[in-house]
Amino acid sequence: MSYYARALGAKIGPDVDLHTLPPVTGMLDIGAGAAIEPEVDLSGYWIDGDTVRVGGIRIGAGAVVGARSTLAPGTRIGRAAEVAPGSAVFGRVRAGQRWAGSPAVRVGGKSAPLAPERPQAPRRWLWAYAASSMGLGLLPVLSFALGALVLVQGARGAASLAAAIPGLAIWLVPSVLVTGLVFAALVVAATRLLSIGLREGIHPVRGRIAWQAWTTERLLDSARTLLFPLYASLFTPTWLRLLGAKVGKEVEISTVLLIPSMTTIDDGAFLADDTMVASYELGGGWMRLAAARIGKRAFLGNSGMAGAGHKVPKDGLVAVLSVAPDKAKAGSSWLGSPPVRLRRVVNESDLERTYRPRTALRVARGLWELCRIVPVILSCALGLAVLLTLAALATTIGLAWTVVLSGLVLLAAGAVAAAFATAAKWAFVGPIRPGEHPLWSSFVWRTEVADTFTEMMAAPWFANAAAGTPALAVWLRSLGATIGKGVWTDSYWLPEPDLVTLGDGATVNRGCVVQTHLFHDRVMSIDTVTLEAGATLGPHSVILPAATIGSDATVGPASLVMRGESVPVGSRWSGNPIGPWRVVKVRSYQAAE
Template sequence: VTDVDYLRVAPARCGTGRRAWFGLASLLQLFLLYIPLGVGGLYILFNAVPAVRRRLEPKASLPLGELVADALVLSLVLFIGFVVLGLTLLCTLPRLLNLVVPPDRVFPLYGFRYAVHRATARMTNIKFFAWLFGDSSYVVHYLRGIGYDLSHVEQTGSNFGTEVQHENPLLVTVGSGTMVADGLSVINADYSATSFRVSRTTIGAHNFLGNNIAYPIGGRTGENCLLATKVMVPLDGEVREGVGLLGSPSFEIPRSVERDSRFDKYRSGDELRRSLATKNRYNLRSMAFMLFVRWLHVLCLTLLALATVELYGVLGHVVIATYMALTLALSTLYYVLLERCLTRFRRLRPMLCSIYDPAFWAQERLWKVPDRHLNIYNGTPFKALVWRLMGVRIGRRVFDDGCYMTDRTLAVIGDDCTLNAGSKVQCHSQEDGTFKSDISVLGAGCTLGVASHVHYGVTMGDGARLAPDSFLMKGEEVPAHARWGGNPAVEMPEAAALPAGTGRRTPPSVDSAATASVN
């Protein structure tokens, strides 16, 4: 039950015929546009690219040196073409599409404007570019390029993380001096069962936003706010300024505490300028290095693909199936080895430092190692094996249906644990200019509910359970066989068995809440 009306857009005419036509048009688009373009693209690749065409000729036997040279050229063209053409399209095409869907007007679902709106969201949320520019000074130029209004930027070198999402980048305003951690979703559209409307979403100046926050249109926060991890942004009441918000539903906490001011010397003056310049140079090297290793991965796959084409006439479809399996295995081993090399095959150590400390920059570089390939292992016994290869201390018979661990070597998972889809074990926190990390331990037989979030320095006893969509704050110790839930998570009596985020709870103490992890 809530006093806030979350249905804020008027209905529109959207009958069964309109829904049926939209579904049929989507199918026709797939079969008459996308599939022919895909097949035609393969045909052009096989016939127009000499490196491929020569290998399809009967009795073609080309030397190894030519195979490597062809793969080198082809991979460079594909990779550089994707980066350059992708950035060009992202900075131009959404601006044209935005003219079709003007803001603050109600449109029916399942029509042309609705399709354009969805296309804009898909196009501008390509994860590669946010991954490349995030956690550096250069992400603000990328976001401005795709349409964000960032006011006057007060550069920190970590203004935005690598995971920022939106529905329409041209309707996002972020105030000066605001820092955003990973997992921000900017909600630019309101929906009903029959209609939608896009509007501008504005985040105030000098805010700090933690992980996994959905910021809606009309959020009632102003300047100088701290929004903690998974906080529910209020839509009613006075505009909050100069405070922190924690929980779902949210309650106020202090904006900061005295012990977090130890690195204030880096906030302004010559010290900030020197540290920022040094961090920028380090981040540039990180970006160049990560582009190189991504291209090297493309080169390896291209080399394998050309070799597969050369063998296609011998074993046919068996070769293609083998290629697909080898692609998955080699990609996994490649990025596992890359991550372990970056850590020098050592475990991370708990840290408390400034974001201008070189140790933190090395951590940011480590976060840039791609890990999306792990999703294919979700729900299989292989996921635990891959985690073990990446340095997670993980037990036997662990079922992982889609958990994400940011600092792999700081996580300890016991035997027989169940990690549900969308759960997260995050062994670090960043609040403004301070970075903190520590070990988090899940005992044997623990269960993490869907979309639950475990923070750093946490210990869960054997058999403990965390309810879905809960946020277990830093330093919490959950007793064995206990059931915790809510945001922030507290003990839940078995008799009540309330879902996460409901029922009465006692908020944590002010000092504890003020230092709640927000990254």
């Protein structure tokens, strides 16, 4: 990654462990021996109302930035400083200090390295990482190639492209199934092989064990995208067991990213969307690996983290955008990074619809989940249609004009994919109203089917590329969202769009979730979310149900607007959970620009 960052114009010192994407602006300076963990936001810009805030980021030699942290434009991290996972940094972190939280503040004493001295760094392991990157990219290619061998059976004996279409349509479903099964088998086999000899401890980044851990995470990050229908389903616990994780009974797991051999999930646990479990830590050329555990009937909220050596206690809760503590008492609840105790009221609900479903409910859910293969097949059919269209154009008007018109073909494909996702939402779910639905109810299962249409059709063909454009706003309106004029949204993730209102000129930055539902105690509670005219939700922030951001108000990066909160008109807030954006932070942030 360091070579790619330098190609973009960033200044990267020697022996830097860069495990996240660099900014396309090149406005990044990382000193020698620094370590940047996965999913750190180094973009160096965000949109605040009608202002684009841009600034360079400087990270000193030997500093460590924890996973899923956000560094605002103008951030300066001093030499040997440490930023804890899940933090949001504005302004300056002095040399040797340890900071944590959103907004980040100084915690404890000096930063502590994983080991007193840097290990040797054999150059051959750089080639191993590079080879792994290429190999991971080839796994989907190999899977699609084997699926294509099945598909071409339908074109045998056809005299023309038009004549081949009926046969290709017949063989498309077997081809898709072969592709998916082959890729899943390759993921399981590779993950199992990579787990051999993987053990807890502190290991050199340029060494076998660290390479195994890094490759495992990257592989499973790809898998949860390409094999999305397997997640948040009855099959997910079995899938994770196949990968090597220890998973108990009656567990509900969504799109988790984990190191399987380091993960234990006890009976009745619930892991929400985009959780991270047993992820590695970096520092000083070393990687720390340790087991993580999700306790019995524990809950890990959306984008929550249970890092190396951490545990979500029995009957405990780690909230949205929060980090699990090192140790905690059973039944305790935690919020933020570093985590603080949270008062919680347990919802009493029908056990038959939450933890102990009847066989009939299991069968019904399984049948609905089988429907998730439909958008996968349709997405592949759309890809096949694009290829056939381009082939027909090439034979009719020549290769040069086909290249010229290929953009229009892809735009048309994106429109078709978006239309299918919209149709699925209204056909399977219909209008959505505030209320509560237990996990084992058809409403929840139907929304998951509609979400699969979004993730497997609309996202790859349309929504990812349309981020920040009027086209995305038009599509979100078609799903039922109320979107005003001049809205900028970098995120298509509006889980229950009917309940979302984005007023004129509102801004939703990258990585945000307009979270209209919560799933505590296995009951889906949904309510409205409103951003009034000119309101801003900063990058990687989450706003929970029944919350409102007032006109021209700003919620800063990596912030959490709690359920039912109302941000006053024209005010500025930040933090997890949000509080008034302190003057000292604003000044240092603005000065850094």
